[in-house]
Amino acid sequence: MAIPPLSLADCRVLIVDDNEFNRKSLSLVIRRAGITGIAFAENGQEGLAAVDRFRPDLVLLDVDMPVMNGLDMCRALRRTATHEALPVLFQTALDSDDEQVRCFEAGGNDFISKPIRPGECVARVRHQLERRKLFGDLAAFRERVQRELSHARAMQISLLPESRRLAEVAQRYGLTLDSHFQTSSELGGDFWGIYPLGDRRLAVLMIDFAGHGITAAINTFRLHTLIDRFPMQHVTPSQWLMQLNAALKDVLPTGQFATAFFGILDLATDTLTFAAAGSPNPVLGTPAAGGGARIRLLDSAGLVLGVSHRATYADQSHRLPRGGFLFLYSDALIECPGEQAGPIGQDAVPDLVREALAGDRQHPLRPMMEHFYARSRLPLGDDLTAVWIARRA
Template sequence: MTGAPASAETRQIGIYDCLILVVDDTDFNRTLITAMLRQAGFRRIQHAVDGIDALRKIGDELPDLVILDIVMPGLDGFEVCRHLRADPRFSDLPVLVQTALSNTEDRNKAFQLGTTDLITKPIDRNELLARVRIHLENRVLIQDLQLYRARLESELGMAREMYNHLLPTPALFDQIGRDSGVRIRHHTAVSSELGGDLWGIIPLSERRFGLYLLDMTGTGVSAALNAFRMHTVLHELAPLAGDPSRFLGEVNARAVDLFESGERVSVIYGVIDPMIGTFTYATAAAGRPILLQCGNRVAELGDSDGASVGESGGSVFPARVLPFGPGARLLLYNNAVAAALPVECISSAPEALAELAAPALGSPTLVEACARVTSALARVVGDRPREDMTLIFLAKEAFQSPRAKAAS
């Protein structure tokens, strides 16, 4: 993880290497200001003899601060400010205007045109140095924060890309559809922060497959890294994935030693058996699965029990079974979905979500069902949730053997 921005002491040292451009048509004034700055320790100072010369030099090499005279022949200080602020490249360039103007209207005009600060003539050394230091410190701080933000956004972007690579592929969806008659769709509403939720599929024998959805506590890179670690653990334990209760118990035993104190993960893991038409699952502080049977208008809620994974090495995760026959629709979701719903307590969130989702789950196609559920949810919680919200939709078609499919 990238370190924090530099300390105040480091910034104070760094200002003496900043580039300062002194713009004045009088040689004596340029020499005087330069002498004051060099005596104070500033090492990089350039000069411009008028407004046109100033704009040319600023375009060639961007200074960190400009000390600008107002009254100059040709292009005066007012016009220099106007040109600078009209160019996005120089919109935040500090400009200290040195002026003997005492007229309030002229001073107001200077600020309206984008002057950062004023220095009165005749120039007082202490005033000059104080204003130069504070504006350069602000400049260095802003640049430091911008660089830090760019690095952070780059790291978050890489984490997002890693997350996307861990998700099941469309090719796997197609293979499962051909083998088991189960169609899968998913939807993620991305928040402004990187989340620690992840889901995936573990292929099993006899056309079965396992499906997990996990949600780490907290947000940010640390939560995402823990989710990636859990992905590794889940797939290392794939030989046990046919038994949800045992599988989740072994995952928990690994996680207790993997996580730092206070870190937890909610998990639902289930096995779809298309031959007998069941969804056998175990949960660890996860949302209750929502099932809509063919021909029904009211959704059925599964159970949710078991402590969070990583909370205790002795936790037990009993297996539950829901029917998942032809025409059934199943909705799984992470805890962020339940937390975003406007309900009085989190325990009533599954009922609220089931009531919201049931009409849409009965749509003719799974694609339409997914679109209608997510649209209805967005109307309730908004398009930009506080944490990533993940929903997984499964639909069971009438099962056909490979020979029957080929014949059709």
């Protein structure tokens, strides 16, 4: 099916030529392309004024004119940001290679030779105007998409715990809470949240949907609508994950899934109980003799969410006394390559934590992220979320 040509009825063309006969002849020719918005100027100086006044979509510009020639006028246009992309179609009686080079070096887009050949003139004018229309439409489309993506990103950020909320939870439970969230593009598939379950218990959830971008972000919105359907009180982490898994299986398209960590911290018993669905192994730190910390990776194996209604999950319990910490992160931390080396890998995370603690004992997430980004190839190939939860000594 042939694509119909673009309508040029709303286009404006400025003809700059010191010869009245040439101006009239060109206007008659380009009307064949359906163009009725035509203005005239007799030299480059008048032409510059007409460009600002008439706002043409194309300038048909003679090379040799008094007062200011076409080459100088075109150079002046290209020095102005407003007109640097305005199509300029030179017309010249000299059809030599040197003349063409002069026109292009002055900033022209194309040229036609005198005497004017109507068919060629219409074709070149139409080509420049259609090109300008297509680029304009593309720029407008891109601007609209960027605006909508920006709004969507703001909505996605609003799903995450805000700084004031984290400060309130940290104060209430005697914690240090730091987080980092960075998508690989405008939108991402990571999600995390923290949920008070009374005066001495709170839950933490981290989920990473497969992929990134718009599709993964839509899944985080789906997730947000599901979380409130399943109260976290009076169920074990494994039971809660099973409920969430069943719900996600019903709404996720085939081939999409998520890794997850869901834990409940009981401050009365100094216990962290969690269940996992294939998430990166969390780091648990507990106070050691001499003021240091015993740091180890926890096992977070489990079937990813959203692939089977029959999936089951197991609970693990570990001591997390005062002075201890839990570090959660999405797989971008261990899978994104560096500029000079490959990914750091799962086994290197404890050492990354130790180095960060040596740099800032109270807020180690900051130096940890600085180290990660200093070695990483940007932009990241995946979304990165990192959460530091420490009990104050």
